[in-house]
Amino acid sequence: MADDLPRTPAPRHSPVGHDAGTPEYGGPTGGWGSLEGIAKALGEAQPSPDALRTLWRQNKTKGVMCTSCAWAKPAQPHLFEFCENGAKATVWEMTRKRVGPEFFAKHSAEELKTWPDHDLEAAGRLTHPMRFNHATGHWEETTWPEAYAEIGRELTEIGPEASVFYSSGHAGLETSYLYALFARAFGHMNLPQSSNMCHETTSVNLASTIGVPVGTCTLDDFEHCDAIFFFGQNTGSNSPRFLHQLQAAVERGCRIVTFNPVRERGLIEFASPQNAKQMTVGPTTKISEAFYQVRPGGDVAVLAGMMKRIFAAEAERPGEVLDHAFIAEHTEGLEEMQAAVEAAPWEEIERESGLTRAMIEDAAEVYLSARNVIGIYGMGLTQHVNGWLNLGMLVNLLLLRGNIGRRGAGISPVRGHSNVQGQRTVGIGEKPKHMPAEKLEELFGIDVPTEEGMNVVAASQGILDGKVKALISLGGNLVRALPDRERMEGAFPTLRLSVSIATKLNRSHLVPGEVSYLLPCLGRTDEDIQASGPQAVSMEDSLSHIYGSIGHGTPPSEHLRSELAIVAGIAKETLPESPRLRWDEWTADYGLVRDLIAETFPEAFHDFNDRLFTPGGFYRGNAARERKWNTETGKATFTAPTMLSALGENTTGDERMTLITLRSNDQFNTTIYGYSDRLRGLKGDRMVLLLNQDEIERLGLTEGQRVALVCALDDGVIRRVEGLAVTPYDLPPGCVAGYYPELNPLVPLSYHEKNSQTPAYKGTPVRLEV
Structure with a gap:
């Protein structure tokens, strides 16, 4: 498991520096190791000849936008604008292996349950629409008209209140918009999304503190920042292309400080595969000047300690440290927050963070020395019981010196899936505010429900309680992604209807409901030809830029349909016929759907089709970046800490x-x-x-x-x-x-x-x- 590393007695854990005698990768992130990883993926996936052409055009204008992470695509791309993970995702999707009726005739669902997750997806691309036969225990081939008709009948009989439409972060903006419209036209907003399991903490709590549910930075900010603070984000594995911006920032003098329980190599050292010198004789780039292994949940304490030092510096140099003009004009709640922070004892801060006072104050000095600061975070900050406080404290740090709404500064959550942020932007979500009811009623003549729908937790509880009877999954592997997985997997077969729209087989497909369909769809790398000709789809990155994407690969089967076509086909069979719900026309021409998105969200998506292939994407705007705070009070809000840990309580027993x-x-x-x-x-x-x-x-x-x-x-x-x-x-x-x-x-x-x-x-x- 440890690459045969030599074992030597380890010192007591130190929050800085690697503990000797435990596994560690000796090389930099990127470099030859990354190329070897890509070569291994190519060998196992056995991709089609189209794969190399796709990689060449990946994340470039009129090419394919990566199906992996949601990091930005620069206007002037590198020669190879993909990372190890992006290449793996592409060749994984473009495999020549196939999973069709013959495969399912040979392997029952019960047998396939014994296969590891890797082996299920490695079997290949799905090729035919399938219906599960409980009498035989096998998936069996069906036709698209039969599938659409029965799914429509079942949904109609079950009704909207007991139906849930889940989506992973893969589907493009066009499909996502129609999916959200379908749900509302059907009569519900039960639209849980993968964001519910990762960055919903951002969507809810960032909106309450600075008035936007997303980060405020753009790529340009990384060219003008003086310091970057990372909290709970593993760039090396989750968004490796980001390392190019970090490398450039460090080489021009930007200082990077990282807090994470795990010493992740991506924020320690990087060798760019684009740089021949670094790949041969040249030195690698050290990314973080300081890397502190904070205890899980201890980010609150770290940030409290940093702010104690900042307030002390202000007392030493009155009027020279805090941005008083910004605070007075744009914020509220400083006095309460400052009082709570200054009351926090250093002993408790050290205990909860696992760091010393000197370490935390050193980090604060980096912050104090910088004019422009960016705060970056990942799920290490959001996936906590008190994630709201983690996030509030990071916002506090940035607000103290006006580091939101200024070039080279801001807050930047790094999203995971390629369009998870964009899906929410165009209406996938359980709240009425996610899609303007008045506009939908005007455009389509539908009565939009007013009650909030189910998120992932509510939908999962509904399945356990038997209240949810139908589940449509637009991508993803929900059974494996959910918490309480064994309980949830045991409950999925109690569903009356389960429908999975997917490119590959996964564990969720092996726990079918009473009526179950597995509907194979085109991947983003596949060429999508509809009645009006080749189609493009679009997505949004972590930095609120929108890109068009065109697949050029040969689809693995003539029986596949696009995600948009499948959503439209089910909707057409479920909803009453209406001349204003033009499912066939929208399937024939995705540009018509983009026109609808522009009409529904004109501020962000005006001239959508004209701007679709803007190099580097077009920016949909961000109010907080303009220092317009769409909060209840119209100002950015400081958060007073009520505790120094993001961990919850309610535990039992010793040695936890x-x-x-x-x-x-x-x-x-x-x-x-x-x-x-x-x-x-x-x-x-x-x-x-x-x-x-x-x-x-x-x-x-x-x-x-x-x-x-x-x-x-x-x-x-x-x-x-x-x-x-x-x-x-x-x-x-x-x-x-x-x-x-x-x-x-x-x-x-x-x-x-x-x-x-x-x-x-x-x-x-x-x-x-x-």
């Missing part, structure tokens, strides 16, 4: 530890490309439990010993994962780590961020059992 779930370097969300976690120096078995060597000795364990992990929350449900191999790793005391989704069964559905209901995957209390 905090679980953080991780994704490997060979993984994207629930898709497992392989078993190498190269950037952590790990490989092979995914059923591992990482903890530091002092904890292993304290608990009387040995390396390689198989143990069980049990959820320590006292809610009457036993949640347990067995067979985890004890693996020494450089982690803070009291912390254990393991892979997502394997450890999802340990996270209760009810254990989530309090305002957004984002599952607490980065802060669940657990106990080890031998």
